Amino acid sequence: MFDGLKDKLSGFREDVEESADVEEEPAEGDEPANGDPTSGDPAAGDDAAASGDAEVVAAEAPADAEAEPASDAADDEPSAFQRAKAFATGRIIIxxxxxxxxxxxxxxxxxxxxxEMSVAEQILDTVREKMLGESRKQVETTGELVESALHDALLDVIAVGQFDFEERIAEADKPVTIVFTGVNGVGKTTSIAKxxxxxxxxxxSSVLANGDTYRAGANEQIAEHADRLDRELISHDQGGDPAAVIYDGVEYAAANDVDVVLGDTAGRLHTSDDLMAQLEKIDRVVDPDMTLFVDEAVAGQDAVNRAKEFNDAAEIDGAVLTKADADSSGGAAISVAYVTGKPILFLGTGQGYDDLTLFEPEALVESLLDEE
Incomplete structure (x- = not known):
């Protein structure tokens, strides 16, 4: 899962290691005296850096290392003194x-x-901020420094708005009502069953409520899932009021001590006024505890754009990304939470009812940066 993105992140690590691993040899006759990196070739201290397996360079710190001389260099750039001191103490500066x-x-x-562009820019800004001018012992490899910066940058955008889904279910008054929305064909009904x-x-315990009352075959599709799972299904005739169906689901759950109502809705685009009006009526009549947006991870940038548009039109509480097991790019998983401010809660990872994985940002970041 997301192997393509993982390879690209690994490529960045290698690029930085290569660029920071250039140690310029002093010109003949210019070898620094007494191991002083500030004498001889002035660039020697600038370019001294360590790669993953480089040995620590042994050198004595300048005698006047206690007081840093004034420098005309910009505040955010390491001075010649800082570079010299870092090199002399076996450290590097990026x-x-x-x-x-x-x-x-x-x-x-x-x-x-x-x-998404703004997400990519945020990742770059965080990596730059955490690495530029940073000093690390040479025994802490450049690769480790890159990995730490990437870890923080990715987690900052992926974990936006994250909350403990199961804890919220456990603590909420029952029945908990969850409404699912999104465009047709992205696995919304199957995600409800999962x-x-x-x-x-x-x-x-849960009851299914079919608020997708206009699509031909919608009742049959969700009824098949309900039969296989031995769940109660609340449905009305085709063309019925979606809000009334889900309301009946809530009434049934309250009367039968069912914990959660899972309400399907018609596939809709944010530009479809009639369908958006239906969703607004469901919000007004049912007042669901959560509205979850469902889309395909493989849809990439389209999924990101739709998530933002749906959230703008009718506020969502989180997202479910289906077909995550078939997605090598990872763009939707990286971007959806950041552009909406609402978390990804689940990943669909297969066709079986058990193929629904709770989304864990830390675990995803670690898997993307794992070199094995």
Missing amino acids: EEEDLEEPLWNLEMALLESDV LSEWLADRGY
């Missing part, structure tokens, strides 16, 4: 020139992986 080309390559890689099974595995 400079702008070390990052310029790798960051450009990373930006292109993220955009090629369908990461979540019903996920809840059952954790001891929660």
Whole structure:
């Protein structure tokens, strides 16, 4: 899952290691005296850097290392004194020139992986902020420094708005009503069935309510899932009021001590006034505890755009991304939470009812940065 993005992130690590691993040899006759990196070739201290397996360079710190001389250099750039001191104590400093080309390559890689532009820019800004001018012991490899910066940058955008879904279910007054929305054909109804099974595995009962009352075959589709899972299904005749169906589901759950109502809705576009009016009526009549947006991870940038548009039109509380197991780019998983401010809660990872995985940002970031 997301192997393409993982390879691109690994490429960034290698780019920075290569650019920071250039140690310029002093010209003949210019070898620094007494190991002083500030004498001889003035660039020696600038370019001394360590790669993953480089040995720590042994050198004595300048005698006057206690007081840093004044410098006309910009405040955010390491001075010659800082570079010399870092080199003398077996440390490296990452400079702008070390990052310029790798960051450009990373930006292109993220955009090629369908990461939304503003999300890519945020990742780049965080990586630059955490690495530029940063000093690390040479025994802490450049690769480790890159991995730490990427970890923080990715987590910052992926974990936006994250909350504990199961804890929210446990603490909420019952029945909990969850309404699903999104365009047709992205696995919305199947995701409802999967979540019903996920809840059952954790001891929660659920009832399905078919608010998709206009699509031919919608009742049959969700009824098949209900039969297979042995769940009660609340439905009306085709063309009925979606809000009334889900309301009846809530009434049934309250009367029968059912924990969760899972309400399907008609596939809709944010530009469809009639369908959006239906969703607004459901919000008004039922007042659901959560509205979840469903789309395909493989839709990439389209899924990101739709998530933003749906959230703007009718506020969502979180997202479910289906077909995550078939997605190598990872753009939707990286971007949806950041552009909406609402978390990804689940990933669909297969065709079975058990193929629904709770989304864990930390675990995803670790898997993207795992070199094995």
